[in-house]
Amino acid sequence: MASSRLRYGRYSRSGxxxxxxTATHGRAPLFADAANVAVLVDTLRFIERNGFSHSLAWVVMPDHLHWLMELQKGTPAQCMAVLKSRSSRLLNRQLGRKGPLWQHGYHDHALRTDESLHEKAMYLLANPVRAGLAGELGEYPHAWCRWPL
Structure with missing residues (x-):
């Protein structure tokens, strides 16, 4: 959850x-393993199926997640709490471990009406290229977008 200082002056609105x-605890590369990525992706889809969000794009990097979403109900903090809680429980069970999976807090940015959603999605999808994990956009297996590349 974002710190209270970071939430000062913020408001959330559906639409x-x-x-x-958000990053893994200690920046552990838990998502270098495709089986772990599958659990996180299932959690993103769970949040959407339950009406909290409409995902536009996501990129699961080895030690963090980028998620572009339209809020449907609740707040970004509630969506992130469900994401972290559910994925931690499922991954800890899958990995036979205990303890925190995610760092405290997260970074959020509410897009302004003049920002292009497609451009923001393409920027997120380019993260693996910038990190040297893929040679070109669309090559990285742990990324998804509603728009064609």
């Missing part, structure tokens, strides 16, 4: 689009 980023 707003948010770019959310």
């Amino acid at each position: 707003n689009v948010y770019s959310l980023t």
Whole structure:
């Protein structure tokens, strides 16, 4: 959850689009394993199926997640709490471990009406290229977008 200092002056509204980023505890590369990525992706889809969000794009990097979503109900903090809680429980069970999976807090950015959603999605999808994990856009297996590349 974002610190209270970071939430000062913020408000959430259904229909707003948010770019959310969160990192694993200690930046552990838990998502270098495709089986772990599958659990996280299932959690993103769970949140959408339950009416909290409408995902526009996501990129699961080895040690963090970028998520572009339209809020449907609740707040970004509630969506992130469900994401972290559910994925932690499922992954800890799958990995036979205990303890925190995610760092405290997350970064969020509410997109302004003049920002292009497609451009923001393409920027997120380019993260693996910038990190040297893929040679070109669309090559990285742990990324998804509603728009064609």
